[in-house]
Amino acid sequence: MLMKAEPAMIEPAPVERPTPDADTVLYANRIEKTYPNGTRALDEMSLRVQRGDFISLLGPSGCGKSTLLKMYAGLEAPSHGHLRWAGADAPGKSGLKTAMVFQEATLMPWADVATNVRLPLDLAGVPKAESEPRVQRALEQVGLGKFGKSYPRELSGGMQMRVSIARALATEPDVLLMDEPFGALDEFTRNKLDADLRGLWAQKQGKLTVVFVTHSIHEAVFLSSRVIMMAARPGRIVADLPIDEPVRDEEFRLSARCADHCRDLSIRLLAASGGQLEHD
Amino acid sequence: MTPILKRPGAMKIVAPIACGIFMFLAWEILCRVTKVPIYLVPKPSDIITTLWTDGPGLLRALGVTLKITFLAFFVAVVVGVTAAFLFVQSKLIEASLFPYAILLQVTPVVAIAPLIIIWFKDPTVALVICATLVALFPIISNTVLGLRSVNPGLLNLFRLNGATRWQTLVRLRIPSALPYFFGGLRISSGLALIGAVVAEFVAGTGGTGAGLAYEILQAGFQINIPRLFAALVLISLTGIMLFLLMAWLAKLSLSHWHESELA
Numbered sequence: 001m002l003m004k005a006e007p008a009m010i011e012p013a014p015v016e017r018p019t020p021d022a023d024t025v026l027y028a029n030r031i032e033k034t035y036p037n038g039t040r041a042l043d044e045m046s047l048r049v050q051r052g053d054f055i056s057l058l059g060p061s062g063c064g065k066s067t068l069l070k071m072y073a074g075l076e077a078p079s080h081g082h083l084r085w086a087g088a089d090a091p092g093k094s095g096l097k098t099a100m101v102f103q104e105a106t107l108m109p110w111a112d113v114a115t116n117v118r119l120p121l122d123l124a125g126v127p128k129a130e131s132e133p134r135v136q137r138a139l140e141q142v143g144l145g146k147f148g149k150s151y152p153r154e155l156s157g158g159m160q161m162r163v164s165i166a167r168a169l170a171t172e173p174d175v176l177l178m179d180e181p182f183g184a185l186d187e188f189t190r191n192k193l194d195a196d197l198r199g200l201w202a203q204k205q206g207k208l209t210v211v212f213v214t215h216s217i218h219e220a221v222f223l224s225s226r227v228i229m230m231a232a233r234p235g236r237i238v239a240d241l242p243i244d245e246p247v248r249d250e251e252f253r254l255s256a257r258c259a260d261h262c263r264d265l266s267i268r269l270l271a272a273s274g275g276q277l278e279h280d
Numbered sequence: 281m282t283p284i285l286k287r288p289g290a291m292k293i294v295a296p297i298a299c300g301i302f303m304f305l306a307w308e309i310l311c312r313v314t315k316v317p318i319y320l321v322p323k324p325s326d327i328i329t330t331l332w333t334d335g336p337g338l339l340r341a342l343g344v345t346l347k348i349t350f351l352a353f354f355v356a357v358v359v360g361v362t363a364a365f366l367f368v369q370s371k372l373i374e375a376s377l378f379p380y381a382i383l384l385q386v387t388p389v390v391a392i393a394p395l396i397i398i399w400f401k402d403p404t405v406a407l408v409i410c411a412t413l414v415a416l417f418p419i420i421s422n423t424v425l426g427l428r429s430v431n432p433g434l435l436n437l438f439r440l441n442g443a444t445r446w447q448t449l450v451r452l453r454i455p456s457a458l459p460y461f462f463g464g465l466r467i468s469s470g471l472a473l474i475g476a477v478v479a480e481f482v483a484g485t486g487g488t489g490a491g492l493a494y495e496i497l498q499a500g501f502q503i504n505i506p507r508l509f510a511a512l513v514l515i516s517l518t519g520i521m522l523f524l525l526m527a528w529l530a531k532l533s534l535s536h537w538h539e540s541e542l543a
Contacts, residue, residue, distance in 0.1 A: 073440055092442070100440055106433035110455045110537045119451075120441045151537055171441075 023051045024086070025096065025175060025209045026072055031081035033067050033235075041067040043234040044081065051174075052206030054198075056220035056227045057213045058265065064235025065213045066179055072211060073100050073177050085175075099168035100177040104184065105160035107152040107167075113139070114148035117167045124171075131170075138170035139163075141200060158189035165197070178212045182219070190219070191253065198223055198248045221261040222253055229265050231272045238272035239265060322506040327513065330506040338495060338507075342514050345476050345491035348404065349522075352411030353472035357465070359412070360419030367420070368427040368453070385417035389475055393482035407479045407491075414475030415468040422464030426457025459538050462530035469522040477515060 026049035033042040042064040049055055057065035070076040071083055074091040085094035099120070107116045114135050121131040139145050142162040152160055161181060168176055182190040201208055214220050220227045221243055229239035243261055245252060252258055304324045310316075311323040318326055331338070363381065367374040393410045400406040430453055438448050480493030492511050499508035534540065 075436060075440065098440070100437070102433050102436070104433055106431065106437055108434065108452070108455065110458075119437075122451075123438070123441045123443045123447055153537065 024084075025049050025051045025053075026211070027084040027087075028068070028071075028078075029082050029084070031071070031078035031083060033064065033071070033076070034079045040234040042078075043236040045235075045237050046081075047228065047237065047240075049209060049211060051209055052204075054201050054210045054223060054225045055212065056224040057211065057230060058215070058217060058220040058227055059230030059235075059269070060215060060232050062232040062235065063230035064232075065215075065230050067235065069100075069177050069179050069211060069213050072175075073098065096174045097171055098175045098177065099171050099173035101161075101164055101168050101179065101181045103180045105152070105157075105164040107160060107163060109152055111151075112148065113144065113150050113152065113155070113163050116152065116163060117148075117170050120167060120171045134170050134172070135166075138166040141169055142166045142196070156189075158185050158193060161185065161193060169200070174207070174209060176208060176210045178210065180213050180215065183214070183216075194219055194222055195248070195250075217262045217265050218253075218258070221258055221265070222248060227261075227265060229269055229272075231269060239268040241265065241268075319503045319505050322509055326506045327509045330510045331513065334507055334510060338492070338510060338514060341490055341492045341495045341511070342518065345473075345480065345493070345515070346518065348407045348411055348476040348480070348491065349473045349518075351404075351408045352415055352476060353469055355408065355412045356415035356419055356468055356472060360416050360464070360468075361423055361461075363420050364423035364427060367424050374424075381417060381420050384413055387413075389414050389478055390482055393479050397483050403483055407476060407483060410479035410482075411472050411475030414478070415472035418467040418471065419461075419464045422460045422467075423457055426460025427453045429460065430456045459530075459534055459540060462526070462534065465529070466523060466526045469526050470519055473515070473519050473522060 026047075028045065028047045030044050030046050031042065032040075032044050034040050041062075047068075057068060059065050067076065071078055072085075072091075082089065085091045085098075086096050088094035091098050107113075108119070111119075114132075117135045117138055118131050121134065126134075136145065136148065139148055142165050144159060144162055144166065147155065147159070147163075152163065155163065165181070182193050185193070197210075201210055212220070212223060214223075224243055227239070227241045227243060228237055229241065230236065231238045241261070241264070245257065308324050311321060322330075363377070367378065389410050392413070393406075396409050397403070397406045400409065434452055435448070438452055443451070476491070477493045480491040481497065484494065484497065492515055495511045496508055499505070499511060530540075
């Protein structure tokens with residue numbers, strides 16, 4: 001359940017007020033997540049995501065980045081604190097269209113690519129006359145315009161992931177939640193898809209907000225306008241770093257500036273984890 | 281030209297046929313050499329002759345057995361699928377009823393057939409019920425397994441997109457269940473035939489309603505062993521045909537996507 005009341009605090013924590021700020025798309029106010037078995041996935045944290053941001057949630061396994069994403073998707077609720085979607089207390093009430101891309105392509109193997117991409121529109125009852133051009137446009141955006149009639153098993157892992165992104169784009173989302181979408185792909189395919197994704201986001205010119213979960217520092221730096229570095233046990237935010245780089249191309253990927261950002265983030269994570277990343 | 285056995289696909293057809301011909305020849309020769317009496321082991325040629333001469337009678341009996349088999353199979357599919365859908369709707373229904381489905385499965389049909397034959401005067405109805413009981417369980421258990429074996433990621437996707445229970449069932453659960461369902465069909469079709477034959481044995485129905493089991497019983501009493509073998513051959517061939525039919529149905533509906541049916 002979402003808690004409306006603030007949890008009673010003995011020591012006043014830095015207060016973040018639920019503001020009427022129109023540009024705040026996702027607002028997490030002092031949320032915590034503890035699972036019934038006692039696992040503390042997220043320590044108290046607050047985070048404000050602005051409209052048009054490309055945010056990466058970056059951190060090692062167990063830092064709660066996927067948990068936070070699932071909460072944004074409405075698939076899980078925080079144990080304490082509250083979340084707001086454009087001011088509303090549920091993603092469905094906010095008027096925001098939210099789409100999610102999973103770690104795996106998660107396609108229906110019995111349906112062709114076009115049917116897979118059309119699924120969210122079909123479920124929402126969009127008539128075919130309207131949905132079919134949207135599906136075609138989404139497929140073209142990810143470079144698969146000619147593959148509508150193919151079946152998922154006929155495509156490579158990278159192409160399947162593109163289909164899954166097209167499925168999210170077809171809903172014309174305001175918020176795109178991505179849970180380590182390219183984690184299972186080889187580095188070359190991943191770099192290509194990263195560049196394409198960044199391009200798609202840039203095309204939307206501030207209308208599309210992306211929250212991207214990854215455990216690759218380099219990927220986070222390359223993609224994001226803002227990197228949220230998280231540490232594990234318990235999951236918490238250790239750095240919130242804007243990446244002010246207008247151009248994201250191959251040159252930037254290989255540049256010293258990009259490497260510097262990566263180093264900066266690594267050092268912060270190491271410092272926050274007491275010099276070691278894994279400790280049980 | 282490549283040798284016939286090296287051609288793709290040919291081996292699967294040629295090899296078993298060659299093996300069969302070899303076995304029948306060996307059987308024929310052994311029988312002729314050792315002069316085994318026909319009332320112990322008939323030669324393949326005797327069986328073929330009997331199949332020809334007794335053909336009309338045996339085929340009529342086969343028709344009766346096939347009718348029971350298909351009716352039972354049909355009822356088992358309808359009842360089994362309905363039960364499976366009920367079971368996955370609620371854990372309570374499944375917890376309450378599933379033990380009884382298992383009870384049906386573990387009770388030997390020979391043991392309950394006499395009771396069913398007493399309760400239902402019409403022999404066809406009694407036999408269909410017996411054979412249905414044998415064929416039912418694989419359909420229920422496989423379909424339940426299939427309806428539950430849904431990719432959790434896809435289930436989340438449907439939830440995120442606000443899918444109704446009905447949409448999730450029709451667009452996700454049923455297609456996911458199909459490969460399992462066809463697996464169940466393959467097992468059940470054979471079991472329906474076995475159930476029909478076993479039930480006929482117990483019922484011992486004679487006259488015009490006699491099935492192949494009755495023909496086997498009679499042939500046994502009369503020590504007409506070639507006729508017994510001929511009836512056996514017909515039952516086996518029927519079983520193989522049923523299996524092939526089910527395999528073909530599965531291929532027809534799954535071949536475009538499921539791993540089990542890809543070439």
